[in-house]
Amino acid sequence: MLTAETATDWLHRFAEKINENKAYLSELDSAIGDGDHGSNMARGVAAMEEKLAAGGFATVQDVLKTAAMALLGKVGGASGPLYGSALIAMAKQAGENEQDVAAIVKAGLEGIQKRGKAEKGEKTMVDVWMPACEALASGSLTKEVIQSAVEATKEMKATKGRASYLGERSIGHLDPGAVSSSYLFEALLEGGIL
Numbered sequence: 001m002l003t004a005e006t007a008t009d010w011l012h013r014f015a016e017k018i019n020e021n022k023a024y025l026s027e028l029d030s031a032i033g034d035g036d037h038g039s040n041m042a043r044g045v046a047a048m049e050e051k052l053a054a055g056g057f058a059t060v061q062d063v064l065k066t067a068a069m070a071l072l073g074k075v076g077g078a079s080g081p082l083y084g085s086a087l088i089a090m091a092k093q094a095g096e097n098e099q100d101v102a103a104i105v106k107a108g109l110e111g112i113q114k115r116g117k118a119e120k121g122e123k124t125m126v127d128v129w130m131p132a133c134e135a136l137a138s139g140s141l142t143k144e145v146i147q148s149a150v151e152a153t154k155e156m157k158a159t160k161g162r163a164s165y166l167g168e169r170s171i172g173h174l175d176p177g178a179v180s181s182s183y184l185f186e187a188l189l190e191g192g193i194l
């Protein structure tokens, strides 16, 4: 169940995975972008952890809003506003007492798409958020679902974001934002919220 406490735990797990994979995320971004996705995200989750450490959050909405503000203020790059928009939309959906994770994540996806205008298959984080969202709605989110969504970005040609400058040459590489997003959903699975 999603509560202020389990939502905080979810985000801690996400931060941990970002930190563990900081170099890997930047390496992925070096291949098709500017090599900063790991450091961008690590900077953001450090700010998020600092805010969350204060504790005393009454609602899921408070937790998500606090995380959103930290990420928006610190991540920078394309991914900062996108993760920020996701979390703000999720906070809004959570309202005072919403605990339906599928509905909350769906709102997050809508926030990302409203901000970044990416559709399915454009080799962005949307390519992980969308299948994760669908699987959550049918109660079938697994590590395999998340992993195959990430893998599928390899063969896509980027048509949004910095990687789109490479055109055909973006093919054959994983999308860094898809990989960082996979950590959010793995953290959700491991957090025992579902």
Ligand code: ADP
Pocket (backbone or CB within 6 Å): 029, 033, 034, 035, 036, 037, 040, 041, 076, 077, 078, 079, 080, 082, 112, 115, 116, 117, 118, 123, 124, 125, 126, 160, 161, 162, 175, 176, 177, 178
């Ligand atoms: P920057 O490209 O500004 O250096 P990052 O490296 O932190 O920012 O983030 C790059 C990631 O952002 C990409 O891998 C992709 O997943 C995501 N991204 C970029 N543009 C969009 C978009 N329009 N919609 C969704 N995700 C996007």
Ligand code: MG
Pocket (backbone or CB within 6 Å): 029, 033, 034, 035, 036, 037, 077, 162
């Ligand atoms: Mg980058």
Ligand code: MG
Pocket (backbone or CB within 6 Å): 034, 036, 077, 078
């Ligand atoms: Mg950059």
